[in-house]
Amino acid sequence: MTGLRERKKQRTRDALIRAAHELFITQGYEATTVDQIAEAVEVSQRTFFRYFTNKEEVALFVQGMVTGRFQEAFRTRPIDEHPMESLRHTLDATWDGLSLAIGEIVPLELHMKMWQVIEMTPALVTANLRLSLVMEEKLAMEIARRTGVDIDRDPRPRVLVAAFAGVMSAAGRQVGLCGDASLETARRVTNAYVDHLGPALSADWSRDHGSCTV
Template sequence: MTGLRERKKQRTRDALILAAHELFVTQGYEATTVDQITESVEVSQRTFFRYFANKEDVALALQKMFAERFFEALHGRPLDEAPMDTLRATLDASWSDLGAAVEEIVPLDLHMRMWQVIEVTPALLAAHLRQSLVLEEQLAGEIARRAGLDPESDPRPRVLVAAFCAVMGVAGRHWAMRGNASLEEALKVTRSYIDHLTPALSANWGDGGA
């Protein structure tokens, strides 16, 4: 059981994330200072830097949490699943828990608006892309391990993961920019995009692709 001290630390960290996100979406990332974030929560700068290295770190905290938990969920999948099935099953099995974890910290509509801030802020977008590349390497390594492959000599794990993550990103931008999607609607959109991955790569697109 988590102790009182740890729960208090988690509440402080969550409060900093919430305050930062609210400021970022209302006045912009660049215009927001660490002082403003800490003043909103009534803590010191020292407390802020105990949890986060900088503004970028707090801005992408939920994306980092998602990546870590997604990887953990994939790592626990049965070894006899096909690679693509593993990625899809991990998404389906972890979506609700990940969504609930986000909503324990910030409202969903604020989370979606923060995605828009990331998309239009060059520094945050670059940092998010770096974060995504780290996750892709972790996922590709795990997919390769499960299949008994060497990812340095066999490109298939990296190719599959790159395609899957790219589709996830496109779907995420699609529903985040709509501004009113529920978690269920977001999962529906994401599944639909993933369903189109294999046909888009291998099938004829009709008269236009003939």
Template sequence: MTRPGLRELKKRRTRDALLRTALELFTTKGFEETTVDEIVEAVDVSQRTFFRHFAGKQETAFAVPEMVEARFMRALRERPPGEPPFVALRGAVLDSWEAMNEAMAELIPVELHIRTYQMIESTPSLVAVHLHRSTELEARAARVLAEREGLDPDDPRPRVATAAFGGVMRAAGRLWATGEDASVASIRATTEEYLDHLGALAEDWHRDP
């Protein structure tokens, strides 16, 4: 794989610094109270540089979740054919977290990721966006499941499965964010425990009800 040139490396470092600074300010001052001017001043760059990397504050708030979601969708598409739907979903999320563990540690501390999650959950304007993003992710995952199972796109079972899966993921995330153990191993263990309760729903979708 070709290594990035110095210019690309500098751009990446600037973007990472803007992201870390924005999240620190959001989680200490508040999302609504933080301005783009404050972010760029702390990093010593111009507003033009900020908007070259991000469309606005909201994009920075969801930058890490977006990265996690992209890894999950890629992992779901790469799951072995023939796996039952919930096995594929479970494997995809756990595999994506394994890949994210090192990548996230290089970008932001896990502790800052938790504070960002709590900030999103406590900011009304971001909660609405978060729920919309979750619904969109469930819809994309449902389409992948339908393709894997050879089902009609209008079959309700993939949508029901991803809605149930998404609900479990949100419940596990909230528990992790309020717990004492902030490690990736902790969120993995909590999620595995919660997903175990979905086992009874992992039926053969090709059997007549």
């Protein structure tokens, strides 16, 4: 059971995240200062830096939590499952319960608006890409371990993960362009994009495989 002190620290952390996201949404990421975030929660700048290294970290905290849940779920998939099937099943499993996990930190509506800010802010796009590259390498290493291949000699784990991550990124940009996207919209668009990965690589392009617009 989480102790009182830990719960208090978590409440302060979550309050800083909520305040930061509200400021990023209303006045922009670049225009927001650490002092403003701390002031909104009535804590000192020093307190802010006990929890976060910089604005970038607080902006991407929830995204990092979601990424962590995906990685953890992937490690629990059956070891004899095809890697692409594992990635897809992990995606489905991660969506389940995601609204509750996010809602424990920030209101879901606030998270979706922040998602749009991330997709439209160059500094955050770059930072999120760095985090994604770290996740991709971890997934590729896990696939190599599960399939028994040498990742330094066999490029397939990294190729598969790069293709999957590229599709996820494209779906994220599409959702970010929507003015009133919901988590359900994000799930629908992301799943549709992933469903199109196979056809995009191998199917007859003369046939329309359907729309996956927001």
